[in-house]
Amino acid sequence: MRSAWIEKRKGQANVSQMHYARQGVVTEEMAHVAKRENLPESLVMEEVARGRLIIPANINHPNLEPMAIGIASKCKVNANIG
Numbered sequence: 001m002r003s004a005w006i007e008k009r010k011g012q013a014n015v016s017q018m019h020y021a022r023q024g025v026v027t028e029e030m031a032h033v034a035k036r037e038n039l040p041e042s043l044v045m046e047e048v049a050r051g052r053l054i055i056p057a058n059i060n061h062p063n064l065e066p067m068a069i070g071i072a073s074k075c076k077v078n079a080n081i082g
Helices: 003-007 017-022 028-037 041-050
Strands: none
């Protein structure tokens, strides 16, 4: 799903969503999450930059569908119980 999105970011030193958000860049993952959550892209970017919303979509896992976890999203908590 995300292979084309990820390809142009491979090889860069920092590829985190927070890094791009703090530079004012809306990534494809942020745009996808905004559409899925019915939120403006700018709000998603601002919340990611502030650390109040995360998008767990590592570039090493291109088959993951981006989702949001945080204050402004529908999902408030993420629990991994191993």
